[in-house]
Structures are given as structure tokens and as C-alpha cells.
Amino acid sequence: xxxxxxxxxxxxxxxxxxxxxxxxxxxxxxxxxxxxxxxxxxxxxxxxxxxxxxxxxxxxxxxxxxxxxxxxxxxxxxxxxxxxxxxxxxxxxxxxxxxxxxxxxxxxxxxxxxxxxxxxxxxxxxxxxxxxxxxxxxxxxxxxxxxxxxxxxxxxxxxxxxxxxxxxxxxxxx
Amino acid sequence: xxxxxxxxxxxxxxxxxxxxxxxxxxxxxxxxxxxxxxxxxxxxxxxxxxxxxxxxxxxxxxxxxxxxx
Numbered sequence: 001x002x003x004x005x006x007x008x009x010x011x012x013x014x015x016x017x018x019x020x021x022x023x024x025x026x027x028x029x030x031x032x033x034x035x036x037x038x039x040x041x042x043x044x045x046x047x048x049x050x051x052x053x054x055x056x057x058x059x060x061x062x063x064x065x066x067x068x069x070x071x072x073x074x075x076x077x078x079x080x081x082x083x084x085x086x087x088x089x090x091x092x093x094x095x096x097x098x099x100x101x102x103x104x105x106x107x108x109x110x111x112x113x114x115x116x117x118x119x120x121x122x123x124x125x126x127x128x129x130x131x132x133x134x135x136x137x138x139x140x141x142x143x144x145x146x147x148x149x150x151x152x153x154x155x156x157x158x159x160x161x162x163x164x165x166x167x168x169x170x171x172x173x174x
Numbered sequence: 175x176x177x178x179x180x181x182x183x184x185x186x187x188x189x190x191x192x193x194x195x196x197x198x199x200x201x202x203x204x205x206x207x208x209x210x211x212x213x214x215x216x217x218x219x220x221x222x223x224x225x226x227x228x229x230x231x232x233x234x235x236x237x238x239x240x241x242x243x
Contacts (some may be wrong), residue, residue: 004206174209
């Protein structure tokens, strides 16, 4: 069963565009982070981690590493999403790949949001920030909403699995 | 599965080949093979009716229940 890909075209183009932009932005970000030790007084660090200058201390190094992991994780999530959308064009619906990828994407989204929250808390505690970072639930920027999206992708994977079982059964009906 | 298909036996009794039955009931030989080998998950009433009509038999001649407990 080949899906009708017409409604997916805008999503595909938009996702490709975002992916290119994100690759460039995150690439520059990571290069910037890697160069932080050589330019300890740069403003880049203060904006990224919220610290005045780089020092070879455990909390700052840990935050830098977590920041790189978050960036790479975000790129990978976007790549998985891109592959899922591409597979909806190329392969039949409800394939094994789509089921696994949707589940992986949901798990990645939740993992990255949790990691990002830990990163924020850790950063606030270590650098004794006074600003409040309460849970904002009134917009789509909210971490809780994003966690819901992650859970939805996991559920969608379950729906795809059920659909695959039904499709297989239908194909084996004589 | 506890339902087994005795299509081969009935075909042999009638002296009919699989492809002839497939042609007569208008299904592909691949689908008939799925049915014969027991891989089928379901059989449409229309298919069963056509098979019974062509082979002049009852559904019970083709399908058999075996208690596997």
C-alpha cells in the first residue's frame, strides 16, 4: 500500500530546509564550544553556558560536554524524523522501519528534553543563577508539551505496529 | 493453527490441478498456494463458496478443526 504523498510534500521540503539550517547552526555551535578553551573570555561561552569565563573545572567541562551531546542529539532526532518522512514516500506504509523509527524518535525527544532540563538545573545550581526557570505550560515551547509529543510518537509507533498486523492479516486473506 | 486445510486431498479426489482450480475460482495461484499451505489468516465466504461450487463439496470437506491441547 503506497501512501498518498501529496499532503506530505510541504513537510518534506520544510524538514529538509530546517535540517540544512540546523546542521550549519549546530556545526558552528560545536566548533565554537570546542574553541572555548582557547578563548576563555569570549562572550559565546557566557551566552551558551551562562558563565563569565572558561576554566578547566569539572562543572564547566561537564556542561560543555552535555551541551555538545544535546546538540548532536538534536541533529540525530531531526535526521530520524527526516528518514521517517522520506520512508513514507519511498516504502509502503506501516513498515518495520517506520515502527522502530517512530519509537526511537519519541524516546529521543523525551531523553533530550530530560537532559536539557538537567542541564538547566545543573547550570543554575553550579553558577548560582538567581533567575527562576519555572515550568512554563502556556505555549508550545513548554517542555511538558514536548514530552507529550515524544509520548505521542511512541504511541504512534504502537498504532503503526497494530496497522502492520492488520495489513499482514489482510494480505493473507484469500 | 488448529484449523487445517484439506484442499490437496479434495483436489486429488476430483483429479483437478491447483492451477485449474485457481483459474476456475478466479484467484491467483499464489493465493491458492497460501491457502493450501495453511499460511492464510482468513478465507472469504465468496472464495469458500466458489471452491465448494467447483469441487462440488462442503466447507467441512476442505476445513478441519484439530484440537491441539
